[in-house]
Each structure stands twice: as C-alpha cells, then as structure tokens.
Amino acid sequence: MTAEGTAMTATAPATGPAGPASTDPPKPQRSSPRTTLPAPRRTEDRRRGTSLLRATDAYALLGSAAAALSLTALLFDRLLPFDGAVGFTVIAYALFLGCYALVVSFDEDGPAVRDRVAAVVVQSLGLVMVTALAFVVVYTLWEGRRALPHLNFYIQDMRTAGPLDPLSAGGILHAIVGTLEQILIALAITVPSGLVCAVFLNEVPGRFARFVRTIVEAMTALPSIVAGLFIYATVILALGFERSGLAAALALGVMMLPIIIRAADVVLRLVPGTLREASYALGTSRWRTVWHVVLPTARSGLTTSVILGTARGVGETSPVLLTAGFTAELNADPLSGPQVSLPLATFEFVKSPEPTMIARGFGTAAVLMLLVLVLFIAARVIGGRGPGQLTRRQEHRRVLASRRDAERFAARSPRTYADRDPHQSNDDPSAEPSPTRSPQ
Amino acid sequence: MRRTRERAAGAAVGAAGVEAPRRLYADPGLPDRIFRSVARGGGGLVLAVMLLVGGFLLYRAWQALSKAGWGFVTTEAWEPDAGNFGIAAVLTGTVLIALVAIAVAVPLAVGSALYISEYAPPRLRRTLVSVVDLMAAVPSVVYGLWGLFFFQSHVLGTARWIATYLGWIPLFTVDGADPTDPLATETVFTSSTFIAGVVVAMMVAPIACSVMREVFSQAPVGEREGAYALGATRWGMIRSVVLPFGKGGVIGGTMLGLGRALGETIAVYLIISPVFVIQPHLLQNGTSSVAALIALRFGEASEFGMSALMAAGLALFLMTLVVNFAASSIVARSRSGAASDS
Known part of the structure; x- marks a missing residue:
C-alpha cells in the first residue's frame, strides 16, 4: 500500500495542471517538463506474498x-x-x-x-x-506377508496340503490358473460384443439405441450374485452342463458386459464430431469411418474401459462361487470339472479356523490385489491421454505412414502430385486417390 | 458413390416434370448395410442377454412364487422344503445394511469429493483421483477380510459404548447386553448389521466419491468466479455454486452406491451370522441379506429350494433395478447431468 501511496502523490503534480488547462493551454515549448515520473524508489518495498496460508x-x-x-x-x-x-x-x-x-x-x-x-x-x-x-x-x-515369501505358494496347488500343513507346503497355482483362464474367456466374449454394442449406441442412433442404452445403464448395478444365479439357472440347470470354469467365465462376462459397454460408450462420445464429419466429407462410408477414425481415436480410452471392467471381473467372488464350484486341485481345463479362482480361494481359505489357512487366505488376497493394481496402473498409463492424443512413437509412426502415402501417390502419377492438373485427374479414375485405399 | 450420384440425377430429371417433392435417397452401399446390421445385432444381443437375465430368473422362480403367493413378501422364515419361506427378514436385513453403509459412506464421499475437487493442491489431485478410483476396483473379498479380522475386533468397544449410552433409542438396543456387568461378553455385538454396514460403506464410498468428484469438477468456472467476485469465501462459493450444481451427482452417486451395497455378497457373507427374523437392532448379533442367503443356501438347496432362491434373487434384482433407474433419471434431469454422463 505504501508504494502505491507514494506513486499517487508523485503523479499528483502532473494531473494538477489539467484543471486550469481549459483556460490556459500548456505550452509545449516550456523548458522544464510538467510531467514528472515517480522516481523508482522501490528499494525498501517487499514483494507481496500471495500465499493464502498465514x-x-x-x-x-x-x-x-x-x-x-x-x-x-x-x-x-x-x-x-x-x-x-x-x-x-x-x-x-x-x-x-x-x-x-x-x-x-x-x-x-x-x-x-x-x-x-x-x-x-x-x-x-x-x-x-x-x-x-x-x-x-x-x-x-x-x-499376507507370512504366505507371500514362500516360492511354493505360487507353483503348487492345495492337492497335498491339508489345513494343518505349514506354509511351506501347498500354494495357489490352481487359483491363479483358474482366474487367468476365466477372465480371458470372459474377455473374449465381452470385448467384441461390448465394443460392437458401444459402437452401435453411438453410430446408429435412434429409438432402439436409446432403449438399449437405458437397459445397459440399468444393468450396471446388476448384483454379481444375480449374474451367477442366471448362469447357474441357464447353463447348469437348463442346459445340463457341469460346473466349470467356462460357466464361471460366462457369469463374469454377464457381469462385466454392462460395465464395459457403459465406459466405452462414454469414451466414444468424446471423439470429436469434427473428425467424423471430416471423414464423411471425404466420401468415406460409415463403417470405414468407424474403423479408421472413431476407433483409433478412442483407442486409449477403450483400452482403459476394458481394463477397468477386467479389474472388476477379476475380483468378483460370488458368480464363481455359484458356477465354478470349489476344488483344491489344479484344473487347467475350463470346460470340465470345478475350477477355483483367486477371490474364491481367498474366501474358502479364511472360512477355515486354522491360522495357516487364514494366512494363505491373506496371501491369496494380496496376490489378487497386486493383480488388480497392475491392471489399474496399466489402465492409467494407457488411458492417461485424451482421445486423439498420441505418444511420441505413435506420432512418429503416423508421420512415416504419411510419407509412404506421399511416395506411393507420387509413383502412381507421372507428374509430381502437387502440380497436377485437377481437371485432368478427375477424368482419369486411376489417378484419383481412393479413400478406401488409404492405409491407417 | 458413383451409383448414388447417377440415381440422384435420375430422380432430379424425373421430378422436374411433375411437381412432386423430391425423394431424398442415399444408398449406403452393401458394406455399410452389413455394418449397420452387425452393430444393430450387437446391440440386440446385449439387450437379449440383459432381458434374459430377468426373464429366466422369473421363469425359474415361478414355481416357488406361485406356491408361496403373497406370503413370500411377509414371511420371515426360510424353510422352502417345508413350504414356509419368505423374504421379509432377509430383505429388511439387506435394506438396513445398505442404509447403514450409505449413512457412513455419503458424508465421507461428499467430503472427500469436495476435498479432491476444491481443496487439494493441483499436483496432489491427480494422485488422489487415481487412489480413489483404484479403491473402487479393490475386490470386495479384501474388504470382507479387513472387516472380519481387523475391524470387527476393534469396533466392539464402540458398539458397546453406543449400546450403553444410546440404548434408549430402539435402533441401538441390544438384547442380552448388561452395561452394569463388567465381565459381560462382547459376542452379542459381533456379526451385526452395524459392522457389515460399515464394511460395505468402505466399499461403496470410493464409487460414490468418484461420481461426485466428476460432477463437482464440472461446476462452471464463470459461476465460481462470479461467487468469488461477489465476495464469497471458498465455503460460500461451494455452498452457492458447487453443491447446487452437483446436487444431481450427489444423489446419483448415493444411489449408485446404494445399488452396490444392496447387491454386495461376499463381504456381508463373511461378517454376518444369518438369522431369519426381522432384526431391527443395528448393533445386535445376527442379521441377514438376500445375496448372502443365496450364497449360503444354494449348495444344499433342493430343486424347489433353488426356485425359492431364484425368487429371492429376482426380488434383489428388481430392487437394485429400481434404485438404479431412479439414480440415472435423477442424474439425467439435474443440471450437471445434462452435460455429462456421470
């Protein structure tokens, strides 16, 4: 405040003569200048702190x-x-x-x-x-620190280890294998159908699409046990299959499907409309626009939505409990016989009163959580960018592809591409760069 | 392309003679028609799966529902093979656990969403957002383990304290607890609705928080600055701009959390000890929930018992469906929902 105050008083003489100026205009030829600039006397001023913390x-x-x-x-x-x-x-x-x-x-x-x-x-x-x-x-x-350091925890199953055995015997290999197989099968089912449905919601708008979107949104809160119950009622009771990893994968798929569709739908909606319009303006058909413009633009976001859906699916216990049964043995065949997964193994371990089994349960939960953590970090790394933003490597690849295109076009027409006569090229269909030929 | 152009030209010539309005017609071409039908088929497939879930549950549950009639809603016991079964007790237990969870989770979620979107330093914000989103993805069995082995043993003293001093409120009464007896066992306080509810709250708070944070951060900058320009403090700005703007998000996030809390199975199963009477005392040992009932009884169920469990699952499904529909319509109608999809 003091600095501003002195500045005001210093400039006051300069503005003072403005009043009498109407009667007596100032002469520019005066020897001493009327306007005096305030001297830079700021040596004793301190910089004002803008921090809100006092x-x-x-x-x-x-x-x-x-x-x-x-x-x-x-x-x-x-x-x-x-x-x-x-x-x-x-x-x-x-x-x-x-x-x-x-x-x-x-x-x-x-x-x-x-x-x-x-x-x-x-x-x-x-x-x-x-x-x-x-x-x-x-x-x-x-x-989980008691179970995790044992190597056998990761490479053995519980076939030979009883509840009273120490932690140096038995492991959760069967659960790890089961989880991986079930989630891969579930992904193989949900990713194509989920992405097609998300594309449908965005690219083929209409009353039907709105209805499907409403249903999908309502189904995101589908209790996981109800998904398990559904697969139990259809696949196991009605169709007569036995409890297996495949049934568990189907149940996980039913649960993950609305989650993935919803997240992918939001991501696809973020693709700028101008990109789509530019593509249509070039005469591209609808599906080529989706395949070459919309999906590549939203790739990182779509990956994120799939990974987040996977993280949810990996951790679900109740669908697996109903549809896969429980076994202590390694079963690598998802088509027959009970198959256990990491969360289900955790659940079964901690139901036992034995401290070693509880320690195994915590170890299994820790492995499961590390798996979720890895998936999540992958989602963050991939999905940290908005739609259309490229990494350096992607940008480099894009530049190279564009250069190749230019060379290819130049090779096809006798003259250089730039100074070609546009009227002539319109008559010559072979010289016309077809949008369907442009590589992505 | 060329075909389309010729056809349009032909239509123009034909229309020139008579004064009929020109019919606009664009031939999308075969690949596009295939694409459209594939996309439509994908949408239809997903729709079919979703409708099948409800339809098949109803079909399977019909046997039990037709036998039990309206008694299914009012009976407390669960003895399907004796013909005496209903969801009055389990449904009450489910709703009570979910309500406790929401009562604990919503203040936490609103507070932390406000902290992340309004108070946290920008550098910390991204980390916090990641942490909260990660927590929403932590498997429920992990929360169940925490509740069973850590939280339950540490919260008994608090439960006893509440029962001693607030026991005159009917909700907090505990039968069999004697505050004057220093040697009284604390087992009457274990496996209660309260403990299960708090554990479920830990699960749903991050989900609700991430929805709310998303909406809060979309509050228009112009209105925020307008509030500051009128001399509002930060809290004044939050109360007059951010909270009214994000009201839809707060309600929607709460309902989303409620939907998850109603359907939670494993964490609740690990903690509660099931009883099949209506248990309104939150701190008392023993409660029940629909999802835990299904997980508990499906292994030993007869065919008719399975049908009864399907009926219970159907009831749970309908309840979460109603909650979720309400949530999405509230969010869509609110101001923040018009622009966002959260």
Whole structure:
C-alpha cells in the first residue's frame, strides 16, 4: 500500500495542471517538463506474498488441537466414565472443531469462521477416506506377508496340503490358473460384443439405441450374485452342463458386459464430431469411418474401459462361487470339472479356523490385489491421454505412414502430385486417390 | 458413390416434370448395410442377454412364487422344503445394511469429493483421483477380510459404548447386553448389521466419491468466479455454486452406491451370522441379506429350494433395478447431468 501511496502523490503534480488547462493551454515549448515520473524508489518495498496460508492460521490450528487433546484427556482420565480409542478420537475431534471456531472468531467474522471450519471438516473427511482405504490395502498386504515369501505358494496347488500343513507346503497355482483362464474367456466374449454394442449406441442412433442404452445403464448395478444365479439357472440347470470354469467365465462376462459397454460408450462420445464429419466429407462410408477414425481415436480410452471392467471381473467372488464350484486341485481345463479362482480361494481359505489357512487366505488376497493394481496402473498409463492424443512413437509412426502415402501417390502419377492438373485427374479414375485405399 | 450420384440425377430429371417433392435417397452401399446390421445385432444381443437375465430368473422362480403367493413378501422364515419361506427378514436385513453403509459412506464421499475437487493442491489431485478410483476396483473379498479380522475386533468397544449410552433409542438396543456387568461378553455385538454396514460403506464410498468428484469438477468456472467476485469465501462459493450444481451427482452417486451395497455378497457373507427374523437392532448379533442367503443356501438347496432362491434373487434384482433407474433419471434431469454422463 505504501508504494502505491507514494506513486499517487508523485503523479499528483502532473494531473494538477489539467484543471486550469481549459483556460490556459500548456505550452509545449516550456523548458522544464510538467510531467514528472515517480522516481523508482522501490528499494525498501517487499514483494507481496500471495500465499493464502498465514502464520496465524497455523497457530490457531495447532493451538486448538492442543487444547482439544488436553481437554479430552482430562475428560477421559478424570471426569467421565468413558474409555476406548474411538470415543477419544471422536470427542477430541468435536472439541477441536469447537476450539478452532472459537479461536478464529476472535479475529474474523461469521462467514470467515464458517469457511475455516468447513475447510477443516472437508479436509479431514478426505484424509479419513484416503487413510482408511490405504489402510485396508496395507493391512491385507501386511497380513499376507507370512504366505507371500514362500516360492511354493505360487507353483503348487492345495492337492497335498491339508489345513494343518505349514506354509511351506501347498500354494495357489490352481487359483491363479483358474482366474487367468476365466477372465480371458470372459474377455473374449465381452470385448467384441461390448465394443460392437458401444459402437452401435453411438453410430446408429435412434429409438432402439436409446432403449438399449437405458437397459445397459440399468444393468450396471446388476448384483454379481444375480449374474451367477442366471448362469447357474441357464447353463447348469437348463442346459445340463457341469460346473466349470467356462460357466464361471460366462457369469463374469454377464457381469462385466454392462460395465464395459457403459465406459466405452462414454469414451466414444468424446471423439470429436469434427473428425467424423471430416471423414464423411471425404466420401468415406460409415463403417470405414468407424474403423479408421472413431476407433483409433478412442483407442486409449477403450483400452482403459476394458481394463477397468477386467479389474472388476477379476475380483468378483460370488458368480464363481455359484458356477465354478470349489476344488483344491489344479484344473487347467475350463470346460470340465470345478475350477477355483483367486477371490474364491481367498474366501474358502479364511472360512477355515486354522491360522495357516487364514494366512494363505491373506496371501491369496494380496496376490489378487497386486493383480488388480497392475491392471489399474496399466489402465492409467494407457488411458492417461485424451482421445486423439498420441505418444511420441505413435506420432512418429503416423508421420512415416504419411510419407509412404506421399511416395506411393507420387509413383502412381507421372507428374509430381502437387502440380497436377485437377481437371485432368478427375477424368482419369486411376489417378484419383481412393479413400478406401488409404492405409491407417 | 458413383451409383448414388447417377440415381440422384435420375430422380432430379424425373421430378422436374411433375411437381412432386423430391425423394431424398442415399444408398449406403452393401458394406455399410452389413455394418449397420452387425452393430444393430450387437446391440440386440446385449439387450437379449440383459432381458434374459430377468426373464429366466422369473421363469425359474415361478414355481416357488406361485406356491408361496403373497406370503413370500411377509414371511420371515426360510424353510422352502417345508413350504414356509419368505423374504421379509432377509430383505429388511439387506435394506438396513445398505442404509447403514450409505449413512457412513455419503458424508465421507461428499467430503472427500469436495476435498479432491476444491481443496487439494493441483499436483496432489491427480494422485488422489487415481487412489480413489483404484479403491473402487479393490475386490470386495479384501474388504470382507479387513472387516472380519481387523475391524470387527476393534469396533466392539464402540458398539458397546453406543449400546450403553444410546440404548434408549430402539435402533441401538441390544438384547442380552448388561452395561452394569463388567465381565459381560462382547459376542452379542459381533456379526451385526452395524459392522457389515460399515464394511460395505468402505466399499461403496470410493464409487460414490468418484461420481461426485466428476460432477463437482464440472461446476462452471464463470459461476465460481462470479461467487468469488461477489465476495464469497471458498465455503460460500461451494455452498452457492458447487453443491447446487452437483446436487444431481450427489444423489446419483448415493444411489449408485446404494445399488452396490444392496447387491454386495461376499463381504456381508463373511461378517454376518444369518438369522431369519426381522432384526431391527443395528448393533445386535445376527442379521441377514438376500445375496448372502443365496450364497449360503444354494449348495444344499433342493430343486424347489433353488426356485425359492431364484425368487429371492429376482426380488434383489428388481430392487437394485429400481434404485438404479431412479439414480440415472435423477442424474439425467439435474443440471450437471445434462452435460455429462456421470
């Protein structure tokens, strides 16, 4: 403020003569200039801090926290018959909010106090959520630490290992194989049909497409056990197949299908309309536009939606429980015999009261979670870009393809492509670059 | 292309004589017609699968439903082979668990969605978004393990505290708990609706949070800056711009979470100890849910018992369908839903 103040006083003499100027116009030939620029006397000025964080805020927070902690300790220790960590935390937090509001209200008005308290509440809710979720994950990995270091855990099945055997015998190879086979079969079914359906929703609009979209959206909340029940009722009871990995894969597919369609539908809707229109304007047919423009543009997003659907499918227990049965042996044939998956193995392990089995259950859950984590990171890496954005390598490939095209066109016409007579080339159909020939 | 052009020219010549409106006709060509029918077929296939799920469940459930009649909705017991079965108890249990889950998850989800979209530093934001989305993909059996082996043993003291001091509220009453007896066992507090609900809440909170965050971050910048220009604090801006704009997203996210909570099987199965009476006391040992009932009984079910389980599954399916339809129509009607698909 002081710097601006001095600037104002310094410029005042310059604007002062503007009043009498109407009667007495200033002469430009005057020896001393009327306008004086303020001298650059900014040496003692400090740069203004734009940070919203002030020291007093930190003091208020710390002071309220200290006050709340000591008050709660007093309450719990001396005054009231309470105990337990959860109660302590809840009461301390409530007291902290009260203290903080009081401290802030000493030098702020009502809206500012509400703003501060709301900021604290929102930030602590976010913190609670992230900590709680991170804790669930870390807890599982921590409890799985007893089973995970054993190599046999990954390369043996539970055929020879009983509940009382130590962790150095038996493993979850059968569950890993089962999960991989089931999810691959489910993907082989859901990816083509899901993508075709998503393309249908976007490219063939109409009343039917709207109806299908409504149904698909409603089915995203299909309980997984109902999907399992459906496959159990149709494939196993009505068609008479035995419980197998294939039935489990079908159940997972029914569950994953609406999830993948919905995510792919959203991604396809993000493809810029101008790209499609440019393609149509070049005379391209509809399916060539979809195949060469829409799908490549949305490729990263489509991959992400498939991977996220896979992550959901991998972790589902109940469809597999109903349709695949349970076995302790390795069964690599998805067409016959019961086949177990990672979440189902976890579930069966922890139903046992034996500590080693529970440790195996946690180990299986940790392996499952690592699998989901890998899938998720893959989805983030691939899907981090918007539709149409290319990596460096893709861009390089695109440039090379375009150069090849130019050479090919140049080779086909006797003259160079640029200075060709347009009228002549229209009459000559062989020189016309057909849009259907352009490689992608 | 050429064929189309010739045909259009021919139509123009024919129309020149008579004053009939020109019929616009574009021949899409054979490949396009194939493409269209394949796409339509894909859509129809998916639709058929989805309708089959409901249709087949109804067909299979009909045997049990026709025998039980309206008693299916009002009976509490589940003894299908004795002819005495209904979903009154399991449906109440399902709804109560879902309501507890929503009551815990929604404040958490709204708070963390607001934190991520409004308060978090921009550099942290991307990480937080990834973390929350990852949590939505964590398998439910992992949450079940956490609830069974960690949360249950640590929450019993709190449950006892609530039952002791708030036991006069009918919802929190626990039969058989004696606060004056210092040696009383805590087993009456295990496997309760409350514990199952909190574990399910941990599962659905990230899902609800990611929907809400998506909507909050779409609140128009102009209106945000308008609020600031009028002198609003950050909270004032959130209350007058972000929350009204994202109301549809909040409700939609809540309903989406509710749909997931209703259908959750394994986490609930691991925690509860099933009883087949209506159990309105949240903290009391023993509750039940439709999904857990199916997972529990399908192995030993007779043919008629299977039909009864299908009927229970159908009821669950209809309930989640209604919730989800409500959610999508609320989101579509809200202001934020008009522009986004969340």
